[in-house]
């Protein structure tokens with residue numbers, strides 16, 4: 001079985017090896033040291049200062065999205081959501097569930113998020129922006145610089161779900177003026193699902209997290225921040241995944257952050273080149289390196305998904321919703337090679 005999916009992704013042998021080892025007890029100095037080193041490396045790779053704090057949640061990405069909303073947005077704030085696909089809709093649902101006052105900028109199919117779409121939302125009293133920088137359901141990568149200047153001129157908190165983008169596209173939390181970054185173990189980090197992280201800068205910690213009191217025990221960031229000072233989490237974490245995370249970060253440090261992202265970019269460019277001669281198309285908006293949405297001319301996407309999986313053991317990402325039979329998404333993250341791309345493109349050629 002080979003995964004061309006974005007979460008879980010095809011894992012690296014060193015991660016699989018770690019996964020086969022016994023799980024140690026974690027209320028120890030050794031585990032605390034591992035966590036402190038992990039946090040330090042993560043903050044470096046996400047491009048933020050030492051003074052930022054990381055929350056390690058044992059949960060999938062959606063929990064981190066919801067927890068960020070609960071801990072970083074005041075009840076009386078006006079929130080703006082970019083809703084360009086199923087993950088944007090999830091932020092919309094979270095805001096609705098938590099009875100926040102919010103508006104969503106909804107993008108149509110194939111529509112890119114342009115400065116014009118933000119026109120009309122300036123000086124309207126919004127104080128937080130929620131966005132999935134790479135809307136993984138469509139492959140669109142939004143312009144971080146454009147959103148950053150929008151947030152700056154409106155003095156808004158810039159809250160970014162970078163789950164589909166971190167370690168796949170260049171990302172610089174502080175340079176982009178991002179206050180909150182959310183990401184998960186099963187995407188760019190190429191680990192099993194189960195751990196999600198929220199990185200908070202000093203400003204959001206002081207302005208929001210310090211005084212907001214979420215009605216939740218498990219999702220109260222304040223206890224995580226206190227415990228993380230000594231390298232611990234308030235509740236039993238997915239210890240095994242945290243060990244695999246530490247191992248992965250050391251690997252990325254050795255290999256170089258730029259090279260890790262370059263590997264994803266190389267695979268993505270190679271694949272897009274290989275399918276140019278096929279009767280398929282890709283969207284016109286800017287795409288993340290992480291995924292290539294392949295649009296077929298007929299309603300054959302789900303048939304191809306089944307055939308690739310059942311005949312060749314190659315698993316690609318189906319697309320939810322109305323475009324289910326027209327679009328498949330191919331991920332370029334994880335232990336994949338140009339040779340894997342060649343085989344996949346060759347097999348796709350037979351079906352289109």
Ligand SMILES: *Cc1c(COP(=O)(O)O)cnc(C)c1O
Pocket residue numbers: 007060061062063087132134135136137161162163164184187
């Ligand atoms: C994968 C992903 C999530 C997380 O989904 P879970 O299934 O809860 O892990 C959230 N946002 C984006 C942009 C994603 O790609």
